[in-house]
Amino acid sequence: xxxxxxxxxxxxxxxxxxxxxxxxxxxxxxxxxxxxxxxxxxxxxxxxxxxxxxxxxxxxxxxxxxxxxxxxxxxxxxxxxxxxxxxxxxxxxxxxxxxxxxxxxxxxxxxxxxxxxxxxxxxxxxxxxxxxxxxxxxxxxxxxxxxxxxxxxxxxxxxxxxxxxxxxxxxxxxxxxxxxxxxxxxxxxxxxxxxxxxxxxxxxxxxxxxxxxxxxxxxxxxxxxxxxxxxxxxxxxxxxxxxxxxxxxxxxxxxxxxxxxxxxxxxxxxxxxxxxxxxxxxxxxxxxxxxxxxxxxx
Numbered sequence: 001x002x003x004x005x006x007x008x009x010x011x012x013x014x015x016x017x018x019x020x021x022x023x024x025x026x027x028x029x030x031x032x033x034x035x036x037x038x039x040x041x042x043x044x045x046x047x048x049x050x051x052x053x054x055x056x057x058x059x060x061x062x063x064x065x066x067x068x069x070x071x072x073x074x075x076x077x078x079x080x081x082x083x084x085x086x087x088x089x090x091x092x093x094x095x096x097x098x099x100x101x102x103x104x105x106x107x108x109x110x111x112x113x114x115x116x117x118x119x120x121x122x123x124x125x126x127x128x129x130x131x132x133x134x135x136x137x138x139x140x141x142x143x144x145x146x147x148x149x150x151x152x153x154x155x156x157x158x159x160x161x162x163x164x165x166x167x168x169x170x171x172x173x174x175x176x177x178x179x180x181x182x183x184x185x186x187x188x189x190x191x192x193x194x195x196x197x198x199x200x201x202x203x204x205x206x207x208x209x210x211x212x213x214x215x216x217x218x219x220x221x222x223x224x225x226x227x228x229x230x231x232x233x234x235x236x237x238x239x240x241x242x243x244x245x246x247x248x249x250x251x252x253x254x255x256x257x258x259x260x261x262x263x264x265x266x267x268x269x270x271x272x273x274x275x276x277x278x279x280x281x282x283x284x285x286x287x288x289x290x291x292x293x294x295x296x297x298x
Contacts, residue, residue: 002038002261003038003039003040004039004040004118004119004256004257004260004261005039005040005041005042005116005117005118005119006031006034006039006040006041006042006117006118006119006120006121006256006257006260007041007042007044007113007114007117007119007120007121007139007143008027008028008030008031008034008041008042008043008044008065008121009027009044009045009104009120009121009122009126009135009136009139010025010026010027010028010044010045010101010104010121010122010123010125010126010127010132010136011025011026011027011028011045011079011099011101011123011125011126012025012027012028012043012045012046012047012053012056012060012070012078012079012101013025013028013056013078013079013080013081013099013101014052014056014078014079014080014081015080015081015083015093016080016081016082016083017083017084017085018084021052021080023055023056023059024081025045025079025101026123026125026153026155026248026249027043027045027121027122027123027126027153028043028045028056028060029249029250030121030153030249030252030253030256031043031060031063031065031121032059032060032063032065033249033250033253033254033275034121034253034256034257035063035064035065036063036064037253037254037257038257039253039256039257039260040066041064041065041066042065042066042068042069042113042117043060043065043066043067043069043070044069044070044104044110044113044135044139045069045070045071045101045104046070046071046072046073046076046100046101046102046103046104046105046132047070047071047072047073047078047079047100047101048072048073048074048076048077048078048099048100049072049073049074050077050078052077052078052080053072053077053078053100056078057070068109069107069109069110069113071100071103071104071105072100073100073103076098076099076100076102076103077096077099077100078099078100079095079096079099079100079101079102080096080099081093081094081095081096082094082095082096093157095125095157095160101126101129101132102128102129102131102132103129103131103132104126104131104132104135104136105131105135106134106135106138106139110135110138110139110142111139111142114139114142114143114146114148115142115146115148117143117146117148118148118149118260119148119149119150119151119256119259119260120139120140120143120148120149120150120151121151121153121252121256122136122139122140122150122151122152122153122169122172123152123153123154123155124152124154124155124156124157124160124161124165124166124169125155125157125160125161127165127169128160128161137172140172144172149174149175149212149256149259149260150172150173150174150175151173151174151175151177151252151256152169152170152172152173152175152176152177153177153178153248153249153252154166154169154176154177154178154179154182154186156182156185156186162189163188163189164189166185166186166189166190167189167190167191170186170190170205170209170211171209173209173211174211174212174213175211175212175213175214175215175256175259176205176206176209176211176213176214176215177214177215177216177217177252177255178214178215178216178217179216179217179218179219179248180198180216180217180218180219180221183198183201183202183216186205187201187204187205190205190208190209191208192204192205192208198216198224199224199226199231202214202216202224202226203226203231206226206227206228212227212228213225213226213227213259213265214226214227215255217248217251217276218236219236220236221235221236222234222235222236222237222269222273223251223269223272223273225265225268225269227265232265232266232269234266234269234270234272234273235273236273236277237273237274237276237277247276247277247279248276250275250276250278250279251272251273251275251276252272253275254268254271254272254275254276255268255269255272258271258272
């Protein structure tokens with residue numbers, strides 16, 4: 001599948017760093033990376049009728065993301081997040097409430113896009129608002145009926161989740177991606193005990209929810225991919241870390257495009273870790289279009 005069709009559902013926002021605002025939101029970052037890798041990506045979100053919303057749409061369009069399904073909400077601002085980084089470049093977030101992306105409404109167009117897609121990407125944060133949560137889950141129901149891959153990228157941002165949200169989201173997915181920092185909470189929410197190592201708990205999640213794949217990123221230590229056929233333990237790729245924001249989104253984009261392209265899991269894992277390491281080595285969460293972020297090795 002050379003140019004897979006992907007629907008990315010959820011938040012478009014701006015990360016407010018001390019030095020200034022940067023475009024962001026996991027589904028938006030994912031959409032940009034996947035599109036640069038050659039996928040036909042449609043972004044489903046909402047922005048305010050303000051300068052940040054208009055600029056966000058232009059950034060997505062500039063990365064060749066289809067923005068036709070982005071809704072403009074007149075009485076809500078484009079989302080924003082206060083971000084601070086520790087000495088290792090790891091971020092802390094303060095997410096502003098009542099943002100446009102909390103109000104993504106259902107439209108008949110989303111049903112046709114969901115039916116035609118090869119994969120649908122969604123997260124946990126994008127479901128914090130009832131309106132958006134209802135829309136995202138309706139799109140996932142359409143995707144499941146069409147036997148479309150459904151990729152859950154867990155992003156636990158307190159206080160915008162609970163055990164029920166985590167458990168229901170995993171139940172809606174066919175592929176689960178999470179970080180090692182999130183494993184304890186996800187496992188507990190899903191009734192997977194704390195006994196055993198990470199691989200055993202990931203396999204328990206795979207089996208319990210009948211998933212096609214569970215992927216856990218481990219920062220500098222690489223990633224662990226667990227499927228019904230076995231496990232891939234991919235070591236990390238050394239890099240000079242400047243900024244980890246968006247690295248997980250870049251990883252997931254390469255993961256999804258690689259899976260849809262039929263690459264071996266070992267190749268997918270290596271490519272995804274290499275891409276994430278490249279993102280960590282520079283500032284900014286979306287692809288630098290002046291750099292070489294093209295298709296990965298086959």
